[in-house]
Amino acid sequence: MSKIIDTLFANLTKITAFLVLLIVAWIFTVLIDHSMDAIKAFGFDFVLEDKWAPNLEKFGALPAIYGSVVSTFLAMILSVPIAIGVAIFLSEIAHAKLKTPVGVSIELLAAIPSVVYGMWGLFYFVPIIRDIFGGVGISMLSAGIILSIMILPFMAAVTRDSMNTTPDILKESAYALGGTKWDVIKDIIIPYAKAGIIGSFILALGRAIGETMAVTFVMGNVHRISTDLTEPATSIPVTLANEFNEADSELYFSALFELSLLLLVISFTIISVAKFYFLRRKRIGR
Amino acid sequence: MATIVNVTQEKALEVKEFEFTYAGADAPSIKKLSMPIAKNSVTALIGPSGCGKTTLLRSFNRIHDLYPGNKYKGEIIFENRNILDHKEDLIHLRTQIGMIFQKPTAFPMSIFDNVAYGLRLQGIKNKTELQDRIQKALQDAAIWNEVKDRLKHDANGLSGGQQQRLCIARAIAVEPEVLLFDEPTSALDPISTAGIEELVVALRERVSIIIVTHNMQQAARVSDYTGFMYLGELVELGRTEELFVTPKEKLTEEYITGKFG
Amino acid sequence: MTHTQKRILMSRVAMTFSTISAVIGIGFLLWILGVLVSNGIDALNTDIFTLEGTPPGYEKGGLKHALIGQLYLVGIAALIGVPLGILAGTFLSEYGQRSKLAEIIRDISDIMMSAPSIVIGAFVYAIVVAPMGHFSGWAGSIALTIIMLPIILRTTDDMLSLVPSTLREAAFALGAPKYKVILQVVYRGAKAGILTGILLGIARVAGETAPLLFTSFNDNFLNTDMMEPMASLTVTMYNYATSPYEDWQKLGWAAAFILSMFILSLNIIGKLFLMKKKGR
Numbered sequence A: 001m002s003k004i005i006d007t008l009f010a011n012l013t014k015i016t017a018f019l020v021l022l023i024v025a026w027i028f029t030v031l032i033d034h035s036m037d038a039i040k041a042f043g044f045d046f047v048l049e050d051k052w053a054p055n056l057e058k059f060g061a062l063p064a065i066y067g068s069v070v071s072t073f074l075a076m077i078l079s080v081p082i083a084i085g086v087a088i089f090l091s092e093i094a095h096a097k098l099k100t101p102v103g104v105s106i107e108l109l110a111a112i113p114s115v116v117y118g119m120w121g122l123f124y125f126v127p128i129i130r131d132i133f134g135g136v137g138i139s140m141l142s143a144g145i146i147l148s149i150m151i152l153p154f155m156a157a158v159t160r161d162s163m164n165t166t167p168d169i170l171k172e173s174a175y176a177l178g179g180t181k182w183d184v185i186k187d188i189i190i191p192y193a194k195a196g197i198i199g200s201f202i203l204a205l206g207r208a209i210g211e212t213m214a215v216t217f218v219m220g221n222v223h224r225i226s227t228d229l230t231e232p233a234t235s236i237p238v239t240l241a242n243e244f245n246e247a248d249s250e251l252y253f254s255a256l257f258e259l260s261l262l263l264l265v266i267s268f269t270i271i272s273v274a275k276f277y278f279l280r281r282k283r284i285g286r
Numbered sequence B: 001m002a003t004i005v006n007v008t009q010e011k012a013l014e015v016k017e018f019e020f021t022y023a024g025a026d027a028p029s030i031k032k033l034s035m036p037i038a039k040n041s042v043t044a045l046i047g048p049s050g051c052g053k054t055t056l057l058r059s060f061n062r063i064h065d066l067y068p069g070n071k072y073k074g075e076i077i078f079e080n081r082n083i084l085d086h087k088e089d090l091i092h093l094r095t096q097i098g099m100i101f102q103k104p105t106a107f108p109m110s111i112f113d114n115v116a117y118g119l120r121l122q123g124i125k126n127k128t129e130l131q132d133r134i135q136k137a138l139q140d141a142a143i144w145n146e147v148k149d150r151l152k153h154d155a156n157g158l159s160g161g162q163q164q165r166l167c168i169a170r171a172i173a174v175e176p177e178v179l180l181f182d183e184p185t186s187a188l189d190p191i192s193t194a195g196i197e198e199l200v201v202a203l204r205e206r207v208s209i210i211i212v213t214h215n216m217q218q219a220a221r222v223s224d225y226t227g228f229m230y231l232g233e234l235v236e237l238g239r240t241e242e243l244f245v246t247p248k249e250k251l252t253e254e255y256i257t258g259k260f261g
Numbered sequence C: 001m002t003h004t005q006k007r008i009l010m011s012r013v014a015m016t017f018s019t020i021s022a023v024i025g026i027g028f029l030l031w032i033l034g035v036l037v038s039n040g041i042d043a044l045n046t047d048i049f050t051l052e053g054t055p056p057g058y059e060k061g062g063l064k065h066a067l068i069g070q071l072y073l074v075g076i077a078a079l080i081g082v083p084l085g086i087l088a089g090t091f092l093s094e095y096g097q098r099s100k101l102a103e104i105i106r107d108i109s110d111i112m113m114s115a116p117s118i119v120i121g122a123f124v125y126a127i128v129v130a131p132m133g134h135f136s137g138w139a140g141s142i143a144l145t146i147i148m149l150p151i152i153l154r155t156t157d158d159m160l161s162l163v164p165s166t167l168r169e170a171a172f173a174l175g176a177p178k179y180k181v182i183l184q185v186v187y188r189g190a191k192a193g194i195l196t197g198i199l200l201g202i203a204r205v206a207g208e209t210a211p212l213l214f215t216s217f218n219d220n221f222l223n224t225d226m227m228e229p230m231a232s233l234t235v236t237m238y239n240y241a242t243s244p245y246e247d248w249q250k251l252g253w254a255a256a257f258i259l260s261m262f263i264l265s266l267n268i269i270g271k272l273f274l275m276k277k278k279g280r
Helices: A002-047 A062-093 A096-109 A114-133 A140-164 A168-176 A181-210 A213-219 A236-243 A250-278 B053-060 B090-096 B111-121 B127-140 B160-173 B190-203 B216-222 B240-245 B250-256 C003-043 C064-096 C100-114 C117-132 C137-161 C165-173 C178-189 C191-206 C233-241 C246-279
Strands: B011-021 B030-038 B042-046 B071-078 B097-100 B178-182 B208-212 B225-230 B233-239
Touching (some): A002 C137, A062 A236, A096 C003, A114 C003, A114 C246, A140 A181, A140 A213, A236 C117, A250 C100, B011 B053, B030 B208, B053 B208, B090 B097, B111 B127, B111 B160, B190 B208, B240 B250, C064 C191
Antiparallel strands (some): B011 B030
8 A cells, every 4th residue: 555655656746846847848839839820920030020010010129139139148248247336345354243134134135025115216316317318318328227226135145145155265375375365265265255256147147137116117118229328129028028918919929929938938948058057056965 | 490401502482471362352371481493493382272282383373353342562582573473574584484284375376476475475476586596495494396387286285295285385385584484394294294394304404494393203303402392381391302211290291101191 | 665564554444444334234224224213113003004005195094905815815825835845845855856847846846935926927827827817815815825935845855855864764663654653753843944944935926026916916805815905014005106196105115124024034933943952
């Protein structure tokens, strides 16, 4: 009897584990299937065409792709130096009494839903951008900055964790040769923790590019490529969030599904690079 | 009080009424300790775990200062100045008093860059000068022949014993006056240990050495003077051959005959 | 200036820069937290919990519909996602271990944890909403389940593998079958860790907005029928905040405050569990 239960239990766990693979495969199949109309209609032009005009049944994803790339790039160049600064502060400068409370607060801030960051951005940050740069304030720039603030806690926390993996004895060795704090950070700690830091940054990039709510509020969903960062713009997730409920034709839906597929493939690729090249999974336990 | 043999030769360091208290601790870990350190000799510090020998060693280059809240009292005289003075230039001090740690601490860079590290910190950029001094340091650390063909390789590819000799090369490249060894062979196999011990003996021609060891045979093999510490105090300091054969203090005798420890 | 003096100066500059960037970063985050708390507390009153949504312009409105909808959506997602995730994690840690299959499932789950949640919304739209012909609470819960599954799976896997193998061996030595060893010994040993995983998984999906936009959609009134569109705090927050009506915006802040406090509490409790476990 217990032998039967044993086999049943083993198989039950196995089936549920397979479920994860099944769901991922299913997601890809469904998205590809639903994208077919758009793929057939536009082919490769979908990603090269800069005109997105649902009323004319013309769908070009270039403005959304451009917006995703630029807003994420902006977010990264703003948050990377700040994240490194916060991490250095937390691991090498802050007094022990400050380290834990500030460190824990930053970890907790990473848990605040992105929709809250978006709301704050809309009501408090967009007006500032409007006052400084003119225009409506709803813009690529606002989206990039709010995205950078949203990913900051995650980046700072993981950078600090990577830096903290440097053995004390290694740091002491560099101090014992007459190194200053900065010498030790740049020559020992950062090289030692490099893989972890870069991996985490790429992971943050992968998350940022798929982030929807923090930017939907402040980007404007305007399908136009502009080099002026203070102009409204759009990104792949912003387009999806704004237009999925409005789509009124088969082709329109299909174009949105193709955008989803594109986004999934981009983030899968970026996250995989982060994971397999930089962040080898730590083996814990047995 | 402690029995301290007269160090007749010139002194490298002189510890006077030294007290050390760790951050947050009520009682000092080292209490009113005084001892001379002979120049161009090897002084070993022995004693049971927690006796304060490593704490004392780490005071000589003030590595304790990396962690806020640690307190020093008394004096450590080096080159006619008290290095515990708050005006002491720690960066300069650490180039004069080098340190080797319990585990090899090869930096995440090439073998060449490891040895060049301290030199570059001092602003030496001239390529030939760097090369000459690195070659000399590696030769003095008896590792030149093993690494001369792969200076550009990652230092972490070396064996533990090789890495430890690389760390010694890195420390002597900056030509310190004193070298501190903190149980330098505790992570090494017996053959590598023998290599490091030979090196310690050879190096005293050029630098004054203080070595902390938990291994009494090692102290006997490498040192000229041995200090026995217990509960934060120096019990006895003597010429190594005398201390191990005819200890003056009962506590020393009990320790070296293995009655406790 | 000597080389060393230059280095010391450089170090001071770098440390000052780090401190300034820490102040900037932490300052922004405090600003957001301050705005959230002050607007939230400002908008909080008992009506929030007892009244449903109103058309714009009506003075009195509440979030009862969104709070209850949120409980349904997240609760049902947890009811499905937690057992599935724990079972799947059990397979990885206890049966699959370091096999190729287990490693692939781990990798895919790790990637899924960071995958864009709006894409999950699109997927569920295609498989649930489109065939049904309308939005529904079920669609929302299914989307949240898919997001939650890999989180529960990976924490369970990690936490179970922390249980020392001697404990398993001791139980096996007494002649216990494997399922009993797992259910009675391994799960018990990893209880705190699994619980933390569940809390963090729930906290994570409770803050999701994007996958609900076109699955459970929204409803301005109370609905407890999972077959119909259902309100959630997050989508309500989005709709209210982007509306031009001040009353609605205020309710949006109240929703943001309640939700954030809920999620922060789950995170703090989860962290305390883990700390207690480490302390032992």
